[in-house]
Amino acid sequence: MPVRPWRRAALVPCWIEAMEDKYGNLRLKLLASMLSFSLVPLFIVGLSLYHQFDRAYTTKVQENLRALVEDRRHALDLFFEERISQLYTVAHTHSFDALCSPTTLEHVFDLMQRRSKYYVDIGVIDQKGDHVAYAGPYALKGVNYRDAEWFQSVLLHGIYVSDVFLGVRQYPHFIIAVLRREGDRYWILRATINTDLFESMVKAAQAGEYGDAFLVNEKNLLQTSSRFVGRPMEVPPIPAQPRFNGSRVMSLDIGQRTMLVGAVWLRNVPWMLVVMEDPQEEFLPVLQTRSLALILLAAGVAVVVLGAVFVVNLMIGQLQEADRQKALLDADLMQTSKMAALGRLAAGIAHEINNPLAVIQEKAGWIQDLLEEEDVQKSENFKEFEAAVTKIQQHVDRARTVTHRLLGFARRMEPVQHPVNMNKLVEETLTFLENEARHRNIEITKELQDNLPDVLSDGAQIQQVLLNVVNNAIDAVEKDGRVHIKTSYDKDLHHVLVEISDTGPGIPSDVLDKIFDPFFTTKKLGSGTGLGLSICHSIMTKLGGRIEARNGPQGGAVFVLAIPLQHQASVG
Amino acid sequence: MDGPPYRVLVVDDEADFLETLVRRLERRQVEAVGVPGGREALAALAERPFDVVVLDVRMPGMDGLDVLKAIKTRWPLVEVILLTGHASVESGLQGMQLGAFDYVMKPCKLTDLLPKIELAYERKCLREKASR
Numbered sequence: 218m219p220v221r222p223w224r225r226a227a228l229v230p231c232w233i234e235a236m237e238d239k240y241g242n243l244r245l246k247l248l249a250s251m252l253s254f255s256l257v258p259l260f261i262v263g264l265s266l267y268h269q270f271d272r273a274y275t276t277k278v279q280e281n282l283r284a285l286v287e288d289r290r291h292a293l294d295l296f297f298e299e300r301i302s303q304l305y306t307v308a309h310t311h312s313f314d315a316l317c318s319p320t321t322l323e324h325v326f327d328l329m330q331r332r333s334k335y336y337v338d339i340g341v342i343d344q345k346g347d348h349v350a351y352a353g354p355y356a357l358k359g360v361n362y363r364d365a366e367w368f369q370s371v372l373l374h375g376i377y378v379s380d381v382f383l384g385v386r387q388y389p390h391f392i393i394a395v396l397r398r399e400g401d402r403y404w405i406l407r408a409t410i411n412t413d414l415f416e417s418m419v420k421a422a423q424a425g426e427y428g429d430a431f432l433v434n435e436k437n438l439l440q441t442s443s444r445f446v447g448r449p450m451e452v453p454p455i456p457a458q459p460r461f462n463g464s465r466v467m468s469l470d471i472g473q474r475t476m477l478v479g480a481v482w483l484r485n486v487p488w489m490l491v492v493m494e495d496p497q498e499e500f501l502p503v504l505q506t507r508s509l510a511l512i513l514l515a516a517g518v519a520v521v522v523l524g525a526v527f528v529v530n531l532m533i534g535q536l537q538e539a540d541r542q543k544a545l546l547d548a549d550l551m552q553t554s555k556m557a558a559l560g561r562l563a564a565g566i567a568h569e570i571n572n573p574l575a576v577i578q579e580k581a582g583w584i585q586d587l588l589e590e591e592d593v594q595k596s597e598n599f600k601e602f603e604a605a606v607t608k609i610q611q612h613v614d615r616a617r618t619v620t621h622r623l624l625g626f627a628r629r630m631e632p633v634q635h636p637v638n639m640n641k642l643v644e645e646t647l648t649f650l651e652n653e654a655r656h657r658n659i660e661i662t663k664e665l666q667d668n669l670p671d672v673l674s675d676g677a678q679i680q681q682v683l684l685n686v687v688n689n690a691i692d693a694v695e696k697d698g699r700v701h702i703k704t705s706y707d708k709d710l711h712h713v714l715v716e717i718s719d720t721g722p723g724i725p726s727d728v729l730d731k732i733f734d735p736f737f738t739t740k741k742l743g744s745g746t747g748l749g750l751s752i753c754h755s756i757m758t759k760l761g762g763r764i765e766a767r768n769g770p771q772g773g774a775v776f777v778l779a780i781p782l783q784h785q786a787s788v789g
Numbered sequence: 790m791d792g793p794p795y796r797v798l799v800v801d802d803e804a805d806f807l808e809t810l811v812r813r814l815e816r817r818q819v820e821a822v823g824v825p826g827g828r829e830a831l832a833a834l835a836e837r838p839f840d841v842v843v844l845d846v847r848m849p850g851m852d853g854l855d856v857l858k859a860i861k862t863r864w865p866l867v868e869v870i871l872l873t874g875h876a877s878v879e880s881g882l883q884g885m886q887l888g889a890f891d892y893v894m895k896p897c898k899l900t901d902l903l904p905k906i907e908l909a910y911e912r913k914c915l916r917e918k919a920s921r
Contacts, residue, residue, distance in 0.1 A: 574896040578898065579805075579810050582813055582899050586816050613896060617896055621894065
């Protein structure tokens with residue numbers, strides 16, 4: 218008798234784990250493909266719509282800025298035009314002599330100031346550069362400008378507008394000078410204008426929290442004060458722009474933020490108007506649209522993900538159920554073919570043994586016949602011969618019981634209905650297992666109810682179930698223990714009950730409801746197919762009975778087979 | 790059972806079994822002849838009449854059931870008892886349908902077989918009377 222491997226070493230529900238793994242992978246693959254097929258189009262549509270809107274809005278904002286810059290340029294040009302015209306008119310309607318008289322100049326200055334407070338002072342300079350007449354708050358009369366750059370420029374061009382300078386007053390201003398030729402002599406009318414007075418015209422273009430508007434000259438020096446980029450005469454952080462026609466709109470990084478910058482050169486003075494806008498403010502509607510789009514996208518994604526998870530779970534569930542059904546069917550089929558093969562083998566062996574047994578039986582019978590003769594009976598060993606032959610007969614009988622049982626076991630046909638005495642069936646089944654139990658020092662005890670009614674069922678199939686369950690019980694006990702088998706009759710349900718209890722470790726409660734699943738095994742991986750109990754379950758169901766498992770009050774597992782006296786469904 | 794000795798033909802391919810069974814039957818005042826196969830059995834029957842045939846089902850050459858068919862066609866009054874190493878109900882039932890008197894599973898005790906042979910002989914006598 219070979220030593221059996223230790224079989225209940227680990228409680229590993231290996232089928233469950235392997236299958237969970239398989240379904241997990243499938244679930245991931247399905248989810249990934251469903252999500253990618255639904256999310257990619259969603260993102261493409263969302264992004265392209267947003268991009269389109271963004272571009273349209275950017276164009277609109279730029280156009281607005283361009284219009285604003287050109288409008289302001291127009292106003293400023295008009296302003297300078299008016300100032301130059303005013304001086305030009307004064308210079309050409311008064312003679313040098315008339316203006317040199319302080320009262321006339323004061324009068325003219327007063328007239329000019331009456332309508333607009335742009336002018337700081339006004340003065341007349343003769344052709345030698347001497348400041349011959351002056352009206353204004355400062356004592357500038359008598360100053361000579363012959364060497365000043367602007368003096369030469371006026372002589373050359375007739376009209377001159379200076380850049381902004383701080384001058385002696387440390388206050389930003391600029392001058393406008395007009396040349397008057399009177400016969401063979403010429404003189405210059407010069408006026409000073411404070412920048413702050415027209416700065417408001419520039420500032421009218423600035424908008425928002427970070428908006429800015431200012432003028433720069435050809436040397437890229439600020440001509441008016443700006444909100445953020447510096448004071449007059451400072452260099453603003455924008456690249457110098459050589460004079461160009463029309464207006465420009467560009468994006469520039471100023472400090473920490475990207476600003477939208479519109480620039481245009483004035484016509485009458487060499488200054489450039491710069492208007493800066495904060496795109497953050499201008500694009501607020503776009504940003505709001507983006508947040509809304511993001512929220513909608515997130516909601517869409519959530520719906521898609523939830524839907525995908527729901528659908529995949531549904532599919533996996535159905536697949537699992539189908540697999541379970543298939544496994545049961547497969548297990549049934551496998552068991553059937555296994556039993557058929559086993560049956561053929563058993564039948565072949567039994568047949569081959571029966572023939573020599575028949576010969577032995579006949580030979581022993583012959584010897585017995587001969588022993589009846591008179592002279593043999595006188596032999597002193599007659600009694601020994603007779604005893605030996607009787608023993609041979611007895612053991613042939615014993616061997617015959619075994620081979621006939623083998624053949625009975627092999628005879629597995631379609632479910633048949635014969636009267637089966639369960640007590641007899643139990644006894645017969647146990648003879649198969651008694652040796653095994655004895656080797657492992659396991660005691661098999663029986664408690665068989667007298668007068669047990671016969672059941673009309675398939676004895677061979679019930680025997681198979683019984684064999685399986687008792688074999689499991691012996692495996693569970695391993696060594697030195699007891700397997701107890703009890704038969705009884707349930708009068709109410711008309712069931713014959715067979716209860717098999719063991720002194721093994723019992724069934725862990727978390728797997729108790731799984732033990733009849735196909736491929737569930739508590740035996741070490743590779744040593745059990747896990748088919749036994751599921752087959753038992755399907756056989757018992759087919760026969761109209763049931764099989765149940767629980768743990769006994771003193772530990773150990775208890776299996777109960779219930780066989781109906783008569784199975785209605787299988788009749789006919 | 791007293792009366793005129795009846796004749797039994799035993800057909801089995803196992804020579805040891807055949808020889809011993811024949812000898813034991815003879816010892817019990819049964820006129821028995823043993824042959825090792827189906828063809829020999831048919832030849833023996835053609836040569837002289839037998840009352841009962843004890844026929845092994847599984848034999849090399851001619852199968853027991855075929856021999857049974859041949860006997861029942863040519864000598865319908867001869868009774869046949871099948872010997873089988875199989876406990877297969879099918880071959881037993883099949884044999885009964887083909888007209889065998891009974892079937893016995895190997896290994897069998899002579900004390901079980903002999904009463905069946907006697908019963909078969911009785912039936913043969915009854916049928917002979919009826920057919921007369």
